[in-house]
Amino acid sequence: MRALITGAGGQVGRELARSCPSTVTLVARERGELDITDGDAVSQTIAAEKPDIIINAAAYTAVDRAEEQKEMAFRINRDGAKHLAQAARANGARLLYISTDFVFDGNRGTPYKPLDEACPISVYGSSKYQGECAILDTLADRAIILRSAWVYASHGHNFVKSMLRLMGDRDSIDVVADQTGTPTWARGLAETIWRLSRTSGKGGIYHWTDAGIASWYDFAVAIAEEGRNLSLLKQNIKVNPISTQAYPTLARRPAYSVLDKEETWSLLGRKSLHWRIALRSMMKELKIDDDT
Numbered sequence: 001m002r003a004l005i006t007g008a009g010g011q012v013g014r015e016l017a018r019s020c021p022s023t024v025t026l027v028a029r030e031r032g033e034l035d036i037t038d039g040d041a042v043s044q045t046i047a048a049e050k051p052d053i054i055i056n057a058a059a060y061t062a063v064d065r066a067e068e069q070k071e072m073a074f075r076i077n078r079d080g081a082k083h084l085a086q087a088a089r090a091n092g093a094r095l096l097y098i099s100t101d102f103v104f105d106g107n108r109g110t111p112y113k114p115l116d117e118a119c120p121i122s123v124y125g126s127s128k129y130q131g132e133c134a135i136l137d138t139l140a141d142r143a144i145i146l147r148s149a150w151v152y153a154s155h156g157h158n159f160v161k162s163m164l165r166l167m168g169d170r171d172s173i174d175v176v177a178d179q180t181g182t183p184t185w186a187r188g189l190a191e192t193i194w195r196l197s198r199t200s201g202k203g204g205i206y207h208w209t210d211a212g213i214a215s216w217y218d219f220a221v222a223i224a225e226e227g228r229n230l231s232l233l234k235q236n237i238k239v240n241p242i243s244t245q246a247y248p249t250l251a252r253r254p255a256y257s258v259l260d261k262e263e264t265w266s267l268l269g270r271k272s273l274h275w276r277i278a279l280r281s282m283m284k285e286l287k288i289d290d291d292t
Helices: 011-018 039-049 070-091 123-142 159-167 186-197 216-229 262-268 275-291
Strands: 002-006 025-029 053-056 094-100 143-148 172-176 204-207 238-242
Touching (some): 002 011, 002 039, 011 025, 053 186, 070 123, 094 123, 123 143, 143 186, 159 216, 159 275, 172 216, 186 262, 186 275, 216 238, 216 275
Parallel strands (some): 002 025, 002 053, 053 094, 094 143, 143 204, 172 238
């Protein structure tokens, strides 16, 4: 199988490269090498590389900034996705699009299933959902939409690394406790993408995160504990739970965005690791990097 990754320099893109199966011929393109908002460049690249599957890891993910840069968010997350879908259709390729829990409004208390009605409440969520729609309209069952949430890795910018940086400078930190979802290590997400890419012609919408649920506060408490145990933090940090109202942001966030993964687990014959186990593994990786 020949696979082309867009956004190869990002968190998921880099993990896709690291976990690429030996049976896959990988073509990786970072943003500077392929701008998915350029329809002509996308068309030419796909025609030249002739991938069996395109994995779109390129995205505009700055949730708050998107409220002020709406045009840019839609140009990347919707129009870029459509360009890739059109090129995939023209060249007989499949397309896997990484989407988000932010397509839901969070106004429920049970996990969202793949076919539940989307109702985004932010520009970022709307742009990703419209990207999903553009792909499905263009490719139908040759498209795979994979929604995930709260993604982090040992590289790039993410909540875990931001928390460790802040915790290294402070005695205490305030973190929102009334938004609930599931942290997801990019390594496990990448491995799942490769497994989905090998399913024979199985298109549709799927969900994948690590197992379990957490608030951002729970996540931060775990980061502090693991950081101290691994000596990534020199002292114990007090983590204080606060409300969303006490920490206003430009973009609204879903209060509850846990994704139901049963269908994906059944298809792949495996379940996710619990988010706490995955976090520990990633932070051990950070520790190794810190020691070298």
